[in-house]
Amino acid sequence: MTRTTTEEEKTKASAGSARRALAGRLSWGLADQAASSVSNFAVGIYVARSLGVTAFGVFSLAWVTYGVVLNVSRGLATDPLMVRFSAVPEASWRRAVARCSGTALGVGLALGAASLVLGLAVGGSIGPAFACLGIVLPGLLLQDSWRFAFFAAGAGRKAFVNDIVWCVALIPALVVAAHVGGVPAFVLAWGGSAAVAAAYGCFQSGIRPRLTGARVWLREHRDLGTRYLLENVSNSGGSQLRAYGLGVIVGVGAVGVVRGAELLLGPFMAVLMGLSLVTVAEAARVLRRAPHRLGRFCLLLGGGQAVAALLWGGALLLVPDRAGELMLGDVWSSAAQLIVPVTLGVAGAGLGTGAAAGLRALGAARLSLRSQLFASACYVGGGLGGAAAGGTVGSAWGVAAATVTGSAVWWLHLRYALREHQHNPTPEARTT
Secondary structure, three states, X not given: OHHHHHHHHHHHHHHHHHHHHHHHHHHHHHHHHHHHHHHHHHHHHHHHHHHHHHHHHHHHHHHHHXXXXXXXXXXXXXXXXXXXXXXXXXHHHHHHHHHHHHHHHHHHHHHHHHHHHHHHXXXXXXXXXXXXXXXXXXXXXXXXXXXHHHHHOOOHHHHHHHHHHHHHHHHHHHHHXXXXXXXXXXXXXXXXXXHHHHHHHHHHHOOOOOHHHHHHHHHHOHHXXXXXXXXXXXXXXXXXXXXXXXXXXXXXXXXXXXXXXXHHOHHHHHHHHOHHHOHHHHHHHHHHHOHHHHHHHHHHHHHHHHHHHHHHHHHHOOOOHHHHHHHHHHHHHHHHHHHHHHHHHHHHHHHHHHHHHHHHHHOOHHHHHHHHHHHHHHHHHHHHHHHHHHHHHHHHHHHHHHHHHHHHHHHHHHHHHHHHHHHOOOOOOOOO
């Protein structure tokens, strides 16, 4: 009897310790996302107030283009790292991170050069912004890779500190940019401060990115990398196509209005963009230790985000116009009309990311890619169809409907993947 009691106490203590560890990792993830959200929100608000609707639209086009490049880097470099090198021995993690960060840096250099050349060729009001984006892309992508690397190792505190360094460096950079004026100055300030944090990441980890290791990394993880690349690019590419199409159908100012409305949902947009920093690694841990709990974990994750987004959107509806104008300046009056549809869209996306984390943890890249392609097609169709029918407001409602539909498909595919895993518990990561 005593022996049984002792064993039960040990089991309870072990479970309690695991829950505390999970809470600690998630807390650092939330703290890191809060820091990232603050920097993104600050840049957007500062640019919107300093430059006005049209120039803010140009900055937003550069921003969504960065989102595409970021997702190329994540698909090829950091997504495979999170799936295959979360909670592994330190020696394996260090070798993987050296090659992974080198891959991210290589993507930044290659696509940065392309953006620089394109910007110089285009000229006009848009070209200089894209040329400056090309200059800062290597630092932006390297900084992002450190965040993923630290969370894969369960060291979320280091990722949080790295983002704080970015925030601190951003303050004087924005002051200088405001003095100089123009979209290019703000792009350089935003990306240059990220490069400071990227350099600090090398000091934090004690690892130097290995550009020469990028080829080995891409070859060893091409089964995941190729599909995650297509999945990520279809996601961010959908946003870019919608932004470009909205600019053509309605005008560049409409792009700034949509971006302004999204800034109001900034905390949740930042969480969605960087969700896999925490949740894929945690979902992978749940899968290894208690596979039968993965579905519930994903539901709590997605449902919690959706409810939080709805509550935040409801609070935004109560913001007085004077306070809104203090935040967004001239952008507020138009952006306020989009709060309801943008909130519904973010809530739908939040619900879907719970299922996406589960599919990533299962290594079900085929099903994950299929879900993302469908969701992206709905997003572009809803956004542009809505723009043609009802302008900026119509585009926002079209995106909201498309996001909720896409979320349903994510969950249907996760349900199928969980059933397959029950019959075949071998991870799908290297076979799909």
